[in-house]
Amino acid sequence: MSSSQADPAGTHPEPTLAPPPSAPPPPPSLPPHLSDATVDAASLKRFLHGLPGVDPVGLEQRSAALATRSIKKDSKRQAIDLAISMVDLTTLEGADTAGKVRSLCAKGRRPDPDHPDVPTVAAVCVYPDMVAHAVPHLAGTDVGIASVATAFPAGRSSLAVKLADTRDALDAGATEIDMVIDRGAMLTGNYGLVFDEIAAVKEVCGDTVLKVILETGELGTYDTVRRACWLALLAGGDFIKTSTGKINPAATLPVTQVMLQAVRDFHAETGERRSVKAAGGIRTTKDAIRFLVSVHEVAGPEWLSPRYFRFGASGLLNDLLMQRRTQTDGHYSGPDYVTVD
């Protein structure tokens, strides 16, 4: 597809540092009308612009209605444990250090030292240069090591640098890669470029899980979000992820609903179940449960698993732990009884 890239504005020069990526052929499972959509940039654009629109009023109304679900007792306990197991425990700061990552890993491995029955989190999520510090502390556990790559969070770098960034993280031991898309290209309709970048990163990832961050807060409309979802799914992203956490708004319920609809529809058309990660701005158990209700009722109960839904968060875990104690102990204990990392 790269050869047919039109870029009149010249804002996205062809990479010269590395050989042009050869986009991998679409997975054989794609039905003809979907694989046809990816043969060249023009077809891709036609396909994405042919997707049904999203009516924001109706979408937000549905999200608001789902948010009124009242989750009590056993269903709440179940939801809290599920949410804990879906957390990508995240630290993405310029001030990150080996020590910070170490304590984050300890937290992820055993979220509540007083309650060993608390499930481990899904993964810890760090910058590529911090991956090596996480590896020894998570060896032998089920906790993944996710690393943001591709010039996170802006993504404003050449493809060669993005690929090198990805390889760097993989070589250091990352088991999951969170990449960002080129939002500028997305907004100028240069879908081919976005597709090629995702496909190239996926090729580098191989079997490693690739999460594609759409940064929905910068995409402007739900229509563009829906297009970005399909684009990322067609290009081979395993997860579509709302946000970097560096832009507001981040993971809102309506935008997550659009993404859940996309993976549901993708599954209906291909039989393949892809995943969603809501990241940024989810801080309380109440918030998390609202997202789980949306997952349950919009995508379906099959998505209620850390394999198919994740929370990207740092503060959420402690609120989940406090609420879990409230449920098990029958009373609220307070923030001094959960570890601050």
Add this chain to the structure above:
Amino acid sequence: MDWQYASAPENASIGRVKPRYQPFIDGVFADGSGADAPTINPGTGETLAQVSQSSVADVDRAVGAARAAYTDVWGPMSGTERGKYLFRIARAVAERSRELAVVETLDNGKPIRESRDVDIPTAAAHFFYHAGWADKLEHAGLGPSPQPLGVAGQVIPWNFPLLMAAWKIAPALAAGNTVVIKPAETTPLSLLVLAEIFADAGLPPGVVNIVTGAGDVGEALVNHRDVDKVAFTGSTEVGKRIQSSLAGTGRRLTLELGGKAANIVFDDAPIDQAVEGIVNGIFFNQGHVCCAGSRLLVQESIAEEFLDKLKARMATLRLGDPMDKNTDIGAINSAEQLARVTALADVGDAEGAQRWSPPCVLPDRGFWFPPTIFTEVSQAMRISRDEIFGPVLAVLTFRTPEEAVAKANNSPYGLSAGVWTEKGSRILGMAGALRAGVVWANTFNRFDPAAAFGGYKESGFGREGGRAGLAAYLDSGDY
């Protein structure tokens, strides 16, 4: 993962339901001359409370009280003062909203989510809206000095008991009329709680009078000689009777009757939201909505895909205990209505339409009907012509916009319609072509006190809400 929501019932004691209720005439709660009749909780089939029934003689007394209040107090009162009463009532409805929501759900069977989030807030909004008009009637564009009509006789249905009462009482009082109102015999409680609010607000005796009872009481009310204006919401059959009996009397009449709304989905619609709109259009309040989108007209180019999505969405609807905050579909209001819905759905089977309902367990007591759609429906079938007033959707298809308009208008009713398309010009074109009093675009069943609501053809005449609704309670003279 199998994740069942634990039941999250609203606390029934918040409703403070009393064992027995009385009519409210001339500012006093007192027994009617009729025998007590039970009101049933449709969610359980059990008696909720006893209600003292009014008789024809009580209607006479109530109209007399309304006349006296009109002549002595409410008619001469300044609009500013009337507005103060209405604002007070509006605030009290909002303050007691949780109690009113519980009462409404227990008495009517609708989900607490709907009574809490729609019925009660919208009822309060109607009082707030009309309170604002009370001192501005000269500036409503209805003539330099519009005058009240006198005593309004109002009969309301059981589907939105408190909301319909607010729709009728608020504009009548804002315009300076006094009211005698009769709730439906199956759902009198929320209006009798509203009467407590009137009394607490110090509303002068006789300004609003509430009589209870069945059709005979309603008939006596609408035919009473000293009633100046009749407002009725209910079935087309009864509406026709009222219109013929009022013919030639000079009394004003507005009727809001049945409907068989078409919800039209074009192939360029926002599909996921259109599915939501169809679900909301027909399953909101168990389809007990006169403006319910009971006919789906879907363009043939997307019909198959659309129906798949609709069925998938219907499978997530939660039917059950109306008091559970997670319930989407509550109980059918009465055994009588359940029998009617069941009979009409059976007609659909007999006519050869294909019935489909999601797997759904109906509670073992109370009155229940599963959300149902019929496909392979033709215009000739009764399920696409008769108002079912239940959670039953008839699915038809069309090929062109002209065909959609023709099929949508091919009904004796004309209350509402829905249009789903991303194309603005098509929305405007359809809105002009559809013979329906309300046309919603990319949404459905949205109610706002500032927007006029009413029907064409056998759906009635007259408007409620907005300036047009106010006009129905005012005499503009020669203006």
